[in-house]
Each structure stands twice: as C-alpha cells, then as structure tokens.
Amino acid sequence: MKKSLLFSAVAMLALPALAQQQITVVNFGGANANAQKKAYYEPFEKTGIKVVPVEYNGEQAKIKAMVETRKVTWDVVEVESPDAARGCDEGLFEKLDYSRIGDKASFLPAAVTECGIGVFVWSTVMAYNGDKLKEGPRSWADFWDTKKFPGKRGMRKGARYNLEFALMADGVKSADVYKVLATKDGAERAFRKLTELKPSIQWWEAGAQPPQFLVAGDVALTTVYNGRIDAANREGRNLRISWTGGIYDLDYWVIPKGTPNKDAALKFIAFASQPDTQAEYARHIAYGPTNNKALAKLDAKVLSNLPTAPANSKDALQFNLKFWADQGEELEKRFAAWATQ
Helix, strand or coil: CHHHHHHHHHHHHHHHHHHCCEEEEEECCHHHHHHHHHHHHHHHHHHCCEEEEEECCCCHHHHHHHHHHCCCCCCEEEEEHHHHHHHHHCCCECCCCHHHCCCHHHECHHHECCCCEEEEEEEEEEEEECCCCCCCCCCHHHHHCCCCCCCCEEEECCCCCHHHHHHHHCCCCHHHHHHHHCCHHHHHHHHHHHHHHHHHEEEECCCCHHHHHHHHCCCCEEEEEHHHHHHHHHCCCCEEEEEEEEEEEEEEEECECCCCCHHHHHHHHHHHCCHHHHHHHHHHCCCECCEHHHHHHCCHHHHCCCCCCHHHHCCCEECCHHHHHHHHHHHHHHHHHHHHC
C-alpha cells in the first residue's frame, strides 16, 4: 500500500515536467502545414519536445479569449502581418527575446518586430496556364489588356492588392504606389482603372480558387498567392507566374501572452529561424526564407520559385501595413459599394 502511494506521489510530481515537454503550434493548414511538419516539427521533436499542430483560419478572437481568461493552450501561433501588429499593440503576445532567437541582422528587416518574427515571405502575383498561353503578361498593363490576352481575369474580391495593381497598370512605378494611393486623386485613379477591367473580372475569395480557374479555363489570367501555384505544379500542372509588380508580405510566429510553455515556445521559434531549417521549408513550398543566410543553401531551381529570389523581387512591392491600417476600412467600404454597382 505504501509502495503504491509512494509511486502515485512520484508520478504526480513528474506530470508537470512531462507536460512541459509538449507545445501546441498553430498554423493555417494545407501545403504550408505539411511543409512546416517536415522542416520544423519533426526535426524539432528530436530535442525532446513534442509538437502538437493545430489548424485555424486566423481567428484572433480565440487568442484574445485565451489571454483574457488566462487559459492559454496555444504556445506558438502563425499570424498574418496585420494581426501580428494589432495583437502586439493590444498586449496579446509576449515580447520576443532575440538573444535567444538569433542575430537580428541575419533576418530581413521586415521580419524583426517586437512581438513576432517572420516565418516566411509570400507574394500575390499574376499567373497563367502554360498549356494555354505560350507567353504570359509581363506587366500589370498587360494584365489589363484584354485584346492582347483575351478572356476573363481572376481577382481577389477586396480592395487590398487590387488598388495597388490598378495603379501599376495605369503607369505608376511600384515604389510610388502607396504615395499615390494615399491621395484622394490617387484612390480615384485606382478605382477608375479597376472599372475599365470590371466587365472581365471573375472574383475569387479563397486561395485555392485561382489555380482551379486557370486549369478549368475559366480565366486567362489571375491574381494568386504564389504558394498556390507551386502546390498545383507539384501535382503536375503547368501554371506560370509573372513576378513583375508582385506584392509581398510576411507571416509571423508569435507567442500568446501567458503560455506556461514560453521557454519551449522560444526554443521552437529559434529552431525554426535557423538557416538550415528555413532552407528545408522552402524546398517543400515556394515561400521565401526570412533568414538571409538560408538562400545560399538553396539550389537554382528552388530559388527561381521564391518571392525573395533577386530576379523575382527586383520590381516587387512590400504590402504597406500602416497604409492599410490607416485607410483600409474606408477603401474596403468603397470597394464593396463599387463591386455591387
């Protein structure tokens, strides 16, 4: 009886230690989750900490509820840039200790923030079906040219990206887009250019739709997230990207405030931020590393598909988070009204 009680007491004392050897990592699922599993989760588990992956659709309300009730069960979460900034401002995320992650100078400047570190770089670009077009568009002016490229145009239903693309189609240099769009005349110009193309637009709302539209022949050209084209081509499709004037952005790792596994969470983020692990991730999905040293570890074929490759990023535009935080609500309302006219 005493031995039994003693064993139970020892077991109970061991439980918290065992619990700390497990972290929950939250991502957006799909091909991205599969790539993370191979590059990050499985190798990291060799350190003795188990990774429990969870998928979500970016619901910040869930994180907020956990933090406010002090019942945090998520340890590391992948978030999009607007949520990384907003969540940090609202005190939902832990501030990162970069002395435990790596030298800030090794990363893209945009990847290093107070509460989040960049996981990867992704881009919204124009694409076409290589089986149907021998040569695709080389500029946003080409994308707008329905005589040169007859057929429908796939575009995401929303103001973001489309207003920037419209200005580039109207002759604004990528470096000047947000400066122009911030003015009343600039916004007017963007909507006027969008109206020109409106009869030919087929809207998409989910990232999986543009490649499906291209394969089915529903559209001749489409805007699309670059990783979706890579995933389709790994399944045997022949879809191609025109990188000119693409808009790139980052996803970030954050740690919800109050997680009991903060130490293990930081270990995971440090592991996933190393050049070798980021290079391995890029081999499984065409999203660019945020650690600059990872690029040297990739061959030419992998590099050619990444938004961060020099040839692909030379005319790229970084998504301007501050602009959309300041003016986004008004522009999205205007877009919604315009789309129904």
